[in-house]
Amino acid sequence: MRLESILDLIIMVVACEALVQLWFHAAPLQSLRGLLTRLTPFLYSKEQQTHLFDCAYCLSVSIGFIITLAYFYVDYSVFMVFCLSMTIHRMSNYIHVFFSLMADRQRDIRVARRK
Numbered sequence: 001m002r003l004e005s006i007l008d009l010i011i012m013v014v015a016c017e018a019l020v021q022l023w024f025h026a027a028p029l030q031s032l033r034g035l036l037t038r039l040t041p042f043l044y045s046k047e048q049q050t051h052l053f054d055c056a057y058c059l060s061v062s063i064g065f066i067i068t069l070a071y072f073y074v075d076y077s078v079f080m081v082f083c084l085s086m087t088i089h090r091m092s093n094y095i096h097v098f099f100s101l102m103a104d105r106q107r108d109i110r111v112a113r114r115k
Contacts, residue, residue, distance in 0.1 A: 008080075012067050015083040018090035019067075020060045023053070 023029060033053055043052035052058050070079050 008071070011080070011083050011087050012064075012071065014090050015086035016060055016064050016067055018086040019063050020056050021090070021093075023059060023063075024056060 023033060037051050037053050040051075040053075044050070045052070048055070052062070067083070070082075
């Protein structure tokens with residue numbers, strides 16, 4: 001199987017980024033993250049003084065590899081449901097940040113007018 005479209009690639013990139021962000025920021029995953037960090041001391045870098053699971057850059061390489069393997073070996077429709085759900089999750093976060101920024105700017109304008 002080959003990469004069907006550039007859209008598949010974009011969806012997989014956004015899904016990878018979403019999974020990395022979930023790994024670092026989702027409260028329910030923090031206990032799993034701590035457990036895996038303790039169970040894998042061989043992934044600790046003495047030079048960087050950090051664990052592989054504590055580095056977003058390093059983790060994105062691993063998650064990207066796993067996503068690529070899944071793309072080629074998991075049923076396409078099942079894989080795309082997962083990747084699309086991660087992509088929708090991440091894109092909705094970007095929209096939320098945009099509207100929060102716009103609301104904050106509007107509030108600042110209102111506060112400035114009252115001075």
